[in-house]
Amino acid sequence: MASDSSTKKVKVCVVGAGLAGLAAARELRREGHDVAVLEQRGGVGGQWLYEEDTAIDGTDPLGVAGVQSSVYASLRLITPREAMGFSDFPFRPSARGADGDARRFPCHAEFLRYIRDFCDAFGLMDVVRLNTRVLRVAMAPSVSSRDGWLRWTVRSKHGEVETEEVFDAVVVAVGHYSQPRLPTIDGMDRWRRRQLHCHSYRVPDSFHGEVVVVVGCSISGNDIALELHRVAKEVHLSAKSPEEALATPTMSKMLSRHDNLHLRPRIVRLCEDGTVVFADGTRVVADAVVYCTGYSYTYPFLDMGGHVTVDDNRVGPLFEHVFPPSLAPTLSFVGIPAKVVVPLFYETQARWVAQVLSGRRALPSPEEMLRAAEEYVRGREAAGVAKRHTHDIFDLDYCDDYGDRTCGFPRLEAWKKELVWSSVFAMRDDVEAFRDDFRDSDLVADGLRRHGWIPLAPSQPPQPEDDDGNKLEGVPAMAARLS
Numbered sequence: 001m002a003s004d005s006s007t008k009k010v011k012v013c014v015v016g017a018g019l020a021g022l023a024a025a026r027e028l029r030r031e032g033h034d035v036a037v038l039e040q041r042g043g044v045g046g047q048w049l050y051e052e053d054t055a056i057d058g059t060d061p062l063g064v065a066g067v068q069s070s071v072y073a074s075l076r077l078i079t080p081r082e083a084m085g086f087s088d089f090p091f092r093p094s095a096r097g098a099d100g101d102a103r104r105f106p107c108h109a110e111f112l113r114y115i116r117d118f119c120d121a122f123g124l125m126d127v128v129r130l131n132t133r134v135l136r137v138a139m140a141p142s143v144s145s146r147d148g149w150l151r152w153t154v155r156s157k158h159g160e161v162e163t164e165e166v167f168d169a170v171v172v173a174v175g176h177y178s179q180p181r182l183p184t185i186d187g188m189d190r191w192r193r194r195q196l197h198c199h200s201y202r203v204p205d206s207f208h209g210e211v212v213v214v215v216g217c218s219i220s221g222n223d224i225a226l227e228l229h230r231v232a233k234e235v236h237l238s239a240k241s242p243e244e245a246l247a248t249p250t251m252s253k254m255l256s257r258h259d260n261l262h263l264r265p266r267i268v269r270l271c272e273d274g275t276v277v278f279a280d281g282t283r284v285v286a287d288a289v290v291y292c293t294g295y296s297y298t299y300p301f302l303d304m305g306g307h308v309t310v311d312d313n314r315v316g317p318l319f320e321h322v323f324p325p326s327l328a329p330t331l332s333f334v335g336i337p338a339k340v341v342v343p344l345f346y347e348t349q350a351r352w353v354a355q356v357l358s359g360r361r362a363l364p365s366p367e368e369m370l371r372a373a374e375e376y377v378r379g380r381e382a383a384g385v386a387k388r389h390t391h392d393i394f395d396l397d398y399c400d401d402y403g404d405r406t407c408g409f410p411r412l413e414a415w416k417k418e419l420v421w422s423s424v425f426a427m428r429d430d431v432e433a434f435r436d437d438f439r440d441s442d443l444v445a446d447g448l449r450r451h452g453w454i455p456l457a458p459s460q461p462p463q464p465e466d467d468d469g470n471k472l473e474g475v476p477a478m479a480a481r482l483s
């Protein structure tokens with residue numbers, strides 16, 4: 001939608017230059033707003049900007065501080081690339097020869113390239129301020145004279161220089177995969193051996209010959225256990241409910257294929273001598289414990305005077321996961337929902353925010369928004385959804401309806417829905433095989449063809465070459481792909 005003279009143009013600060021922040025920047029600019037994206041790191045991409053060094057140095061044994069990206073070296077996407085692009089900028093295999101990774105589920109570096117290409121295509125780097133950390137966002141003393149909207153003071157730090165600026169609106173897009181969530185286990189504080197959260201796990205090398213307990217068997221737990229078992233002596237996967245873990249075929253397949261991989265119940269105690277005691281009374285003496293136990297939503301820079309709170313990963317009250325009713329429309333969040341198709345869902349939210357700020361779309365009254373936010377939460381509770389999963393959607397029809405009612409965002413085509421679901425089910429069936437061993441249904445194959453994708457046969461990435469054109473194998477090939 002092009003901007004015109006009847007719409008408002010406001011000065012907006014976007015916090016964070018990951019997928020959500022970049023989606024916001026693009027939509028806000030399209031709508032004619034004046035945008036500044038403040039990003040604390042030296043590049044865009046958020047999680048996808050791989051950080052090799054983590055802070056496991058004795059002062060921060062769990063690697064909780066300082067690191068932003070949770071991506072490990074071997075990580076490949078779990079979402080098919082054909083579904084993982086912006087609506088008008090498909091995530092095609094990059095034309096970078098040996099450096100590219102044309103697979104349907106490529107490595108993380110390929111997705112970072114795509115994000116950078118997206119920034120270039122839409123000139124977003126003009127508005128991104130790198131190495132600029134937002135320290136505080138608080139209500140400004142004056143409201144906008146035109147419409148009485150709240151305005152915001154943003155304090156940020158670039159190098160040693162702190163700056164304070166007033167913006168008409170702030171979009172918070174800082175993600176929710178950077179603050180590790182840790183369990184409370186008896187003896188954890190006295191454990192003398194290695195323990196870390198998967199947030200700071202990068203490569204398996206240092207676990208060579210060790211006995212490792214991996215806590216949590218969701219996507220990261222399974223992925224990391226499958227990588228560790230190749231170098232470790234034994235890997236014990238500790239599940240809250242082993243019965244549930246065995247309910248999908250993938251776990252039985254993993255266990256039957258790898259002799260040194262074992263499924264255990266939850267840990268009840270960590271002993272100083274290295275013994276790990278599990279809920280069924282079994283014990284192992286371990287060298288390391290890796291917690292794959294999720295992340296916490298956190299906004300340390302927001303000074304909202306109680307208008308928005310975070311309680312066990314429930315951020316609220318929020319109308320449609322975006323607007324705090326009493327602070328709307330000038331404070332908004334893009335990127336809170338999890339288990340949605342990304343970046344499309346964030347693009348929807350961003351477009352809605354941009355159009356609300358320009359006056360093309362109206363919000364209900366604060367009272368109605370609050371009622372709707374409370375109703376949503378009550379609905380989740382009635383459905384038995386734990387508080388920490390308030391913003392987990394996992395429902396493509398909900399996403400379609402969300403797009404309809406917020407900004408008229410196009411619905412996800414049937415072939416893409418099928419592609420997404422078939423990948424989810426294939427992952428549940430066999431987490432080790434689903435990325436390379438797939439067959440597309442006729443609906444998917446037809447959709448791919450109609451949209452200019454070549455239906456993929458299971459494929460290998462192009463083999464990297466050195467400067468003289470010789471094919472690289474093994475570790476040098478991996479390094480070339482990741483660089």
Ligand SMILES: Cc1cc2nc3c(=O)[nH]c(=O)nc-3n(C[C@H](O)[C@H](O)[C@H](O)COP(=O)(O)OP(=O)(O)OC[C@H]3O[C@@H](n4cnc5c(N)ncnc54)[C@H](O)[C@@H]3O)c2cc1C
Pocket residue numbers: 015016017018019020021038039040041044045046047048068070071072075076077078079084132133134135173174175176177178220301334335341342
């Ligand atoms: C290991 C892992 C694997 C994943 N795999 C997939 C996958 O295969 N498919 C999928 O769809 N999703 C996947 N995800 C989810 C993925 O993170 C999201 O898809 C998406 O990238 C989140 O984007 P975001 O912009 O919301 O957050 P982020 O990518 O976390 O970006 C937030 C940005 O905000 C910046 N920031 C934070 N605080 C401040 C501050 N105070 N001042 C300035 N800047 C700040 C950060 O530096 C960061 O750049 C994965 C996540 C993880 C952790």
